[in-house]
Amino acid sequence: MSISLTELWVILGCGAITVLSRVLPFAFVKSLNMPDWLISFLSFVPITIMTALCCESLFVAHAGHLATLNVANCLAAIPATLAGILTKSLLMVVVVGIMAMAVLRYFAIGG
Amino acid sequence: MGPSLTFKTGVRDVLPTVFGYIGVGLAFGIVAHTSHLSLLVVAGLSFIVYAGSAQFIITSMLLLHDPLSAIFISTFLVNSRMILMSTSLAQYFKHESLLRNLLIGTLVTDETFALAMNKQNKTQGRLSFAWQSAANLVAYLVWGVATVIGAMLGGLIADPTRLGFDFALTAMFIGLVYLQLISDKHLGMSLQLTVMVFVALAYYFLIGVMSQNFALMIATVAGCLFGMELKKCR
Structure with a gap:
């Protein structure tokens, strides 16, 4: 159990940066009336951020070159998506996804 | 997920996402352990910084002895999407007091934001302080405890990815994006x-x-x- 001065500064500094990124928008929105265009812009935030976060795990970046697919993640995504379509249950998507990935890893499919 | 917005419903609604937190949290703890971070530092990162992907980046930058300024800038960039999510989520809590807004904002994550957006599709665009706090608190505690356990197990588990738990997070976002797609009527x-x-x-x-x-x-x-x-x- 030890902590260096650098580590302490990193924790406090990064903690402050993160909490401000989260909290300041709440204070702004609470005190200001937002223009219509901003509300329209923000209505697309959920679908765009979630899509981008999915892409983050489905693509593999190569600096200076086109990205490739993360084959294992893409394969496991298929049964997970099917589970979502069939059950509309978040829990089922997660459970089926984990099981699919365990099977892929067991047979060493997709690297 | 039904239309109820009580604290209890919040706890129930957030449960499917807990798998993602446990899987990635354990992985973070193990990575931090192998990067020679003490339990105290792991707990500090998880309970004070509380930012999944940023914690991985901070850990590797600490290992490389990068300057503080570089670590701060990276953390800001990784978390800049929080500004968009918080601005978007805050619209649902304008009627609540400033203190409640700040409390909700403090613990918002990618996952609880996505969950809330799914939820409001079921409630004619309403969210409650109790429901959101329940989701936020469960996520916060599960994440912190999972990372600390991961750090303690450290050397014992050779390869936590073998059981597919690392895919839980991706699966969760796939599920959330699909549910968003079929239920956002606007x-x-x-x-x-x-x-x-x-x-x-x-x-x-x-x-x-x-x-x-x-x-x-x-x-x-x-x-x-x-x-x-x-x-x-x-």
Whole structure:
């Protein structure tokens, strides 16, 4: 159990940066009336951020070159998506996804 | 997920996402352990910084002895998407007191934000302080405890990815994006699908020329602007 001065500064500094990124928008929105265009812009935030976060795990970046697919993640995504379509249950998507990935890893499919 | 917005319902609704937190939390603890971070530092990162992907980046930068300023800038960039999510989520809590707004904001994550957006599709666009706090608190505690346990297990588990738990997070976002797609009646399915394809293509081309965090932000913002214009044309 030890902590260096650098580590302490990193924790406090990064903690402050993160909490401000989260909290300041709440204070702004609470005190200001937002223009219509901003509300329209923000209505697309959920679908765009979630899509981008999915892409983050489905693509593999190569600096200076086109990205490739993360084959294992893409394969496991298929049964997970099917589970979502069939059950509309978040829990089922997660459970089926984990099981699919365990099977892929067991047979060493997709690297 | 039903329309009820009590604290108890919040706890129940957040449970499916807990798998993702446990899987990635254990993985973070193990990575931190192998990077020679003490339990105290792991707990500090998880309970004070509380930012999944940023914690991995901070850990590797600490290991490389990068300067504090570089670590701060990276953390800001990785978490800049929080600004978009918080601004979006805050609209649902304008009627609550400033203190309650700040409390909710303190513990918002990618996952609880996505969950809330799914939830409001079921409640005619309403969210409650009790429901959101329940989801936030469960996520916060599970994440912190999972990372500390991961750090304690450290050397014992050779390869936590073998059981597929690392995929829990991706699966969760797939589930959340699908549920969003089928239940957001304001935007509709075809508009959302077009925007999704746009974001995926933008991200695919951007990660060749910039870091993943930049690409994520730019693809997201470009996707929102594209969606706005497309909606106007229809």
